[in-house]
Amino acid sequence: MKDLLTIGDLGADGIQEIMHAADSFAEVCQRPIPKVPALRGKTIASMFFEDSTRTRTSFETAAKRLSADVMNFSASSSSVNKGESLRDTVETIEAMGVDAIIVRHKSSGAPEQISRWANASVINGGDGWHAHPTQSLLDVYTIREEGRTFDGLRIAIVGDISHSRVARSNIEAFHTLGAEVTLVAPPTLLPPHVEALGAHVSHDLDAVLANTDVLYLLRMQHERMDQALVPSLGEYHRAFGLTLDRAKQLPSSALIMHPGPMNRGIEISPEVIDDERVRVLNQVTNGVIVRMAVLYLVLGSAAADRSAS
Amino acid sequence: MVDAELRRPRAVAFGRGDLTRFVPQTTVLSEDDVARALKRMAHEIIERNSGLDDIVLIGLERGGVPIAHALGDALAAIEDRDVEVGTVDASFHRDDISTTHVLPEVTRIPFSVTDKHVILCDDVLFTGRTVRAALDAVTDFGRPKTIQLAVLVDRGHRELPIRPDYIGKNLPTSREESVRVSLGGVELGTRETLENGTREGDS
Numbered sequence: 001m002k003d004l005l006t007i008g009d010l011g012a013d014g015i016q017e018i019m020h021a022a023d024s025f026a027e028v029c030q031r032p033i034p035k036v037p038a039l040r041g042k043t044i045a046s047m048f049f050e051d052s053t054r055t056r057t058s059f060e061t062a063a064k065r066l067s068a069d070v071m072n073f074s075a076s077s078s079s080v081n082k083g084e085s086l087r088d089t090v091e092t093i094e095a096m097g098v099d100a101i102i103v104r105h106k107s108s109g110a111p112e113q114i115s116r117w118a119n120a121s122v123i124n125g126g127d128g129w130h131a132h133p134t135q136s137l138l139d140v141y142t143i144r145e146e147g148r149t150f151d152g153l154r155i156a157i158v159g160d161i162s163h164s165r166v167a168r169s170n171i172e173a174f175h176t177l178g179a180e181v182t183l184v185a186p187p188t189l190l191p192p193h194v195e196a197l198g199a200h201v202s203h204d205l206d207a208v209l210a211n212t213d214v215l216y217l218l219r220m221q222h223e224r225m226d227q228a229l230v231p232s233l234g235e236y237h238r239a240f241g242l243t244l245d246r247a248k249q250l251p252s253s254a255l256i257m258h259p260g261p262m263n264r265g266i267e268i269s270p271e272v273i274d275d276e277r278v279r280v281l282n283q284v285t286n287g288v289i290v291r292m293a294v295l296y297l298v299l300g301s302a303a304a305d306r307s308a309s
Numbered sequence: 310m311v312d313a314e315l316r317r318p319r320a321v322a323f324g325r326g327d328l329t330r331f332v333p334q335t336t337v338l339s340e341d342d343v344a345r346a347l348k349r350m351a352h353e354i355i356e357r358n359s360g361l362d363d364i365v366l367i368g369l370e371r372g373g374v375p376i377a378h379a380l381g382d383a384l385a386a387i388e389d390r391d392v393e394v395g396t397v398d399a400s401f402h403r404d405d406i407s408t409t410h411v412l413p414e415v416t417r418i419p420f421s422v423t424d425k426h427v428i429l430c431d432d433v434l435f436t437g438r439t440v441r442a443a444l445d446a447v448t449d450f451g452r453p454k455t456i457q458l459a460v461l462v463d464r465g466h467r468e469l470p471i472r473p474d475y476i477g478k479n480l481p482t483s484r485e486e487s488v489r490v491s492l493g494g495v496e497l498g499t500r501e502t503l504e505n506g507t508r509e510g511d512s
Contacts, residue, residue: 001322014322017412024398024413033449036401066401297323300406 159218372432
């Protein structure tokens, strides 16, 4: 597999292979020297056409722990501002000799388009409302790390499903592994034909909490507020935020997850953030581990394909 | 069954897997022969190091792990004391990522290697490249007093200046031949390419 564009490319086997490899990289990250020469001599370009701190630094940390060289490209300070096309930009970067390109783009499908132009491996770092596969993989790893099995696991995803690439990839990943997914959101924040995603739908968070093993909160995107999809952020918090009262209704063994960055007081109350069921920092730690596994397997597989042909 | 061939994780999406099958021709060592060889190697380790002080064993994933545990048991039985056994997967220290077909295993070295005598254990010593990678991996964990190498079978064809300290069996081979090693015995044979793309270990 030369590229990683969506969870669907991986299937259950691919997800399990990445989890298996990630266990090894978790151990590497515990070593006195948390660095191995596995990708020495490889160059990885991160092309972020949209703002991101955590995904970008996570990939960068992962690449450096594998001894790869990292080339940074950010759209805001590049020739994209001078009107260079996406294709020209990608071909320019590739001409410098890169083995993998990590792409974050506001347009759905941009990484796939780039993968058709580039010989290098393309890894989707989040595209539009479409997909964010490495986020899903780190979420799967975080749940798996707690010793949970996915078969029949009840996962509730709460918030702006419509505009969320994290939701789309996570629904696909959790579903592929056999979990039961419930989407909790006001009707205005659900995409049309939501049933086609294979998940249950609810508009009532309180009714769902007691039967939830993993509560996955999505970031409420302020930039959507001008579209009047919810009356106000305060109103959203009252209906769909994880308050102290709601946290009490959640089983004691449940996990609370959030892809970050968190809006305190909107999707989660500040007093719940320190709850022992919250796994937000584990998610960040696991992000590096899982991205090491992705880079190692994708680049190893691409190299094997090249040497075979 | 402690057969390294069969314990390989499947690699469907990323690895190409091993598309060959081992065809045995001659049995080189029986199960009893292997047990006797390991016992002799254990005595040699104790003799060379004047006892078991500061001795730790590290098995190379995957074939070396059962060898390390068996040697550890043999050492413990002779000296009547426990010996620590770890495992190392050298995949991340290899220089040939493109030919790494299998998924890595977790390295487990739950003890300090600094100032220890580390006995690296493997099933077959061939080109020496895995051992070279394992030396790098182990020295990332600390600074051992010495690193020594124990292998059940040395089949020759070294590509690096690496030599074993303890050998179960010297087995001259041609490059085309293949050796299958487990605690149950050592066989010499060939590898044949599978036609239908299924891999050994797939059911």
